[in-house]
Structures are given as structure tokens and as C-alpha cells.
Amino acid sequence: MKLRYIEEGSGPNLVLLHTLRTQLDIFQKVIPELSRKFTVYAPDYPGHGYSDIPKADYDASFFVRAVEGFLDTLDLRNVTLCGVSIGGSISLILAGRQNPRVSRVIAINPYDYAKGRGMARSSPLGWMIVTTSRIPVIGEIVMRLRNFIITKAVLQGGVVNPESIPPELLEEMYRVGNRPGHYLAFISLLRNAPSWEAATKVYGNISQVSVRLVGGDRDWAKRGERQRDSRLIPQAETATIENGGHFLPLDQPGAVVEQIRDRFTVSGRT
Numbered sequence: 001m002k003l004r005y006i007e008e009g010s011g012p013n014l015v016l017l018h019t020l021r022t023q024l025d026i027f028q029k030v031i032p033e034l035s036r037k038f039t040v041y042a043p044d045y046p047g048h049g050y051s052d053i054p055k056a057d058y059d060a061s062f063f064v065r066a067v068e069g070f071l072d073t074l075d076l077r078n079v080t081l082c083g084v085s086i087g088g089s090i091s092l093i094l095a096g097r098q099n100p101r102v103s104r105v106i107a108i109n110p111y112d113y114a115k116g117r118g119m120a121r122s123s124p125l126g127w128m129i130v131t132t133s134r135i136p137v138i139g140e141i142v143m144r145l146r147n148f149i150i151t152k153a154v155l156q157g158g159v160v161n162p163e164s165i166p167p168e169l170l171e172e173m174y175r176v177g178n179r180p181g182h183y184l185a186f187i188s189l190l191r192n193a194p195s196w197e198a199a200t201k202v203y204g205n206i207s208q209v210s211v212r213l214v215g216g217d218r219d220w221a222k223r224g225e226r227q228r229d230s231r232l233i234p235q236a237e238t239a240t241i242e243n244g245g246h247f248l249p250l251d252q253p254g255a256v257v258e259q260i261r262d263r264f265t266v267s268g269r270t
Contacts, residue, residue, distance in 0.1 A: 003043045003066070009034065009035025010039050014041070014080045047189070060195040082256075117130050144183055164251050211237070
């Protein structure tokens with residue numbers, strides 16, 4: 001299975017993990033600045049962006065294995081994982097599994113609550129997509145439509161300011177959604193959504209990895225849902241970014257860069 005990825009800059013290894021239904025380009029606003037200090041890697045998950053689209057159950061374990069394979073193939077060590085949404089959850093699961101390649105985690109708006117149906121809170125159309133995806137045949141029919149208006153509504157429902165998503169990025173992600181097999185991978189992800197919350201059982205195993213939990217104050221997660229991660233990982237630092245939605249690298253790129261840099265300053269390691 002081939003994964004598309006980019007590598008930029010030099011310095012400590014930093015791996016950026018994107019959200020559900022997006023691709024590595026969601027980090028386009030932060031990579032230029034981060035690459036001044038870090039060697040930045042950003043992959044597209046299977047079934048996302050321009051990576052391969054295998055026939056599989058797109059559950060939490062599938063994505064974790066894909067990222068584990070990515071780290072192993074490139075032989076990356078002493079890695080800082082910075083993930084958003086399912087990327088944040090993948091990062092925490094890898095830390096909970098005590099992957100020896102991971103030394104730090106910045107988990108931004110991890111997608112591990114409401115049985116994995118947080119996207120339903122993005123917009124009325126987001127609710128429709130999540131709800132119909134659970135219905136055999138009907139889910140496939142709705143997902144096959146891949147209307148630009150639906151794509152735009154769901155993605156803009158993840159930011160505070162709709163203008164923070166560049167129009168060309170919206171167009172790009174819409175085109176990607178029309179790749180053969182893409183809609184089947186996405187509907188599988190939605191049908192396996194409860195696996196993200198179920199995977200939080202390994203969070204309590206995190207011990208040797210430093211963790212920072214970062215949330216946008218306008219994220220899809222409710223306050224109590226976000227506090228649960230703090231209870232599961234009591235040693236984790238927490239931070240809240242004001243005027244930030246689910247897609248924080250687009251909404252508040254400067255704040256995301258600051259959180260990553262500060263994590264290194266606080267830990268005292270490079």
C-alpha cells in the first residue's frame with residue numbers, strides 16, 4: 001500500500017496527522033513555519049488524499065497500523081506526533097501502545113467521543129451524512145452524490161471563520177472525493193466511527209510520552225467530552241485556543257505553531 005507524503009525542513013522529527021475526510025494539505029498554513037525548526041513529515045492516510053484506497057474496514061486500528069507502518073518504513077525515531085481529529089486520536093493510541101518511536105504527542109481536538117459521530121455537529125448537512133451513512137444502500141446512494149455544496153458545508157462547519165479555508169483547498173478536497181473508491185472508504189470510516197471512542201481504553205497506558213491536549217473553544221466536542229481525556233491521561237498538559245474550531249491548522253495556524261514549539265521548550269529536549 002502506497003501513501004502519499006511530504007517531507008520538509010530539518011531538525012527533530014515532527015509528523016503531522018490530518019483529520020477525517022481531509023488530507024495533508026490541511027497543514028499548508030503551518031508547514032512553512034514549522035519546517036524552519038523541524039523535519040516535517042505529513043502523510044495522507046489510506047483512502048484519503050492521493051494515497052492508495054484499499055478494501056478494508058476503516059476503523060481506528062486500521063489507521064493506527066497505517067501510521068505505524070509509515071514510521072517504520074521511514075525508520076523515524078524520537079518522533080513528535082501532532083495530530084488533529086482522528087490524527088490526534090491516532091497519536092494518543094500509539095502513545096498508549098507505547099510505540100518506541102514516539103516521544104511526544106500534541107493531540108488537537110481528538111476525535112474520540114460521541115461514538116465517533118462528532119462530525120454530525122458540523123452542520124445540518126454533516127448530520128445528514130453521518131446519519132444516512134449508517135443505513136445500508138441509502139448511505140451508499142447519498143455518499144455517491146459527492147455534491148460540492150455538501151463538501152463545503154461539512155468542511156466549513158469545522159472552522160469558526162469560513163474564509164480560513166482557502167477556496168482552492170475546498171476545490172482540491174472535493175476533487176479528491178471523486179477518486180474511484182474514495183466514497184466507499186469514507187462511508188466505512190463513518191460506519192466504524194465508534195471504534196475511536198472504544199480505543200480510548202489504551203490512553204491509561206501512556207507513561208513515558210509527554211502529552212499536550214489542545215482544543216479549540218469552538219470544537220465539535222463538548223466540554224465534558226474533552227475533560228474525559230484529561231482524566232484518562234492525568235499527566236497531560238492542556239491548552240485551549242480561542243476562536244478555534246475543529247480544523248485548527250486552518251482556523252488558527254499561528255496558535256498551532258506556538259503550541260508545537262512550546263511543547264519542545266517545556267520539555268527541555270530537542
